[in-house]
Amino acid sequence: MAKLTETAWAGSILVVNGGSSTLKFALFLDEGSPVRHLSGSIDRIGSPEGTFTWRQDGTGSGEHRTVEVPDHKACIELLLGAVQNLLAHHPLQAIGHRVVHGGRQYQEPQLVTPVVMDALQQLSPYDPEHLPGEIALIKGLAERYPHLPHIACFDTAFHRGMPPVARLLAIPRRYHSAGVQRYGFHGLSYAFLMKALAEIGKPGEADGRVILAHLGNGASMAAVKDGQVVDTTMGFTPASGLPMSRRSGDLDPGLLSYLAHTEGMTVERFHRMVNSESGLLGVSEVSSDMRDLLKQEERDPRAAEAVELFCYQVRKGIGALAASLGGLDTMVFSAGIGEHAPVIRARICAGLEFLGIMIDHARNNADEGVISKDGCPVTVRVIHTDEEQEIAHSVMHLLGRTTMNR
Secondary structure, X not given: OOEEEOOOOOOEEEEEEEOOOOEEEEEEEEOOOEEEEEEEEEEXXXXXXXXXXXXXXXXXXXXXXXXXXXXXXXXXHHHHHHHHHHHHHOOEEEEXXXXXXXXXXXXXXXXXXXXXXXXXXXXXXXXXXXXXXXXXXXXXXXXXXXXXXXXXXXXXXXXXXOOHHHHOOOOOHHHHHOOOOOOOOOHHHHHHHHHHHHHHOOOOHHHXXXXXXXXXXXXEEEEEEOOEEEEEOOOOOOOOOOOOOOOOOOOOOHHHHHHHHHHOOOHHHHHHHHHHOOHHHHHHOOOOOHHHHHXXXXXXXXXHHHHHHHHHHHHXXXXXXXXXXXXXXXXXXXXXXXXXXXXXXXXHHOOOHHHOOOEOHHHHHOOOOEOEOOOOOOEEEEOOOOHHHHHHHHHHHHHOOOEEEO
């Protein structure tokens, strides 16, 4: 891979955002700041009914079709085919990769080197749902572009400043020394949201007591005070914290022992259950998609209970995070559910008036940027998050002082 030298840098940036069974990608051009020119996604990786979608901004060009891709590495040819026309006029200069877990050692974006790759391999057991696929993408694209800088951007980095007490797990100390601690995730989204809040918020608002709610297929929240993260709902793995589309969220650890004794459940089977078969899907037995559940809740009590459980647990989480902050000034909703489900936002906030959260239902139903009532103590906002944009900014920040030495 490329080495870096202290010279000017310009060019297009490919951003690759790998999930457990999805891949999002975007191509940005350096126009002083990264400007998105193409976006795409590959969903249901490993399924014969996957979907491949891409769209070029401002041109109407794009594609949507069914595909079968067995793994993340098999996605590479599809995404490169989508961006090839733009690359003919704007040569690719760097590739930014979302990496879910950076362990204890990585607190900022890193140029991918053999040492970094070895570290990621060693971290794979921390998050077997995400890291193997992300490593495969880095390796596959590095084989195609060995002379380009590849930059790893870590979801855990945002949370590395949490106070020690927020990182501790109440298990024997030797495990903490070995790296078993609360890390937190969705950090790229939170970093983007804090920058956006600093731009659009009232003077000093981003330095106040803020709760950020990233509510999508994966869901978590983070508490930020004076610009520093104080706590978050996710812990050692992305399966912890709030119930999600298919992930359970927090569970009694005794459940594993119980199921092992009563059903002969193995660790591998338990892992699959809490990561792929639980959450909204497990409770509703209908769908992992909040939109489907809202359509069916009036006639299916299981769907109604799944929605109620999600809102209840988020509401509890807001109360807990507000306690860690010593109060609350700003609440931010983001990601798929947070940005596009006003009924869920309203149900989450119902009963939180004691914290100063008061929703203006007309603003909320209109998906306005501020959905709280005028004059209420807490400003409640809806902000679109953009992990790919954050990665592109991180790549430019690192390479703005440097470029590749071929």
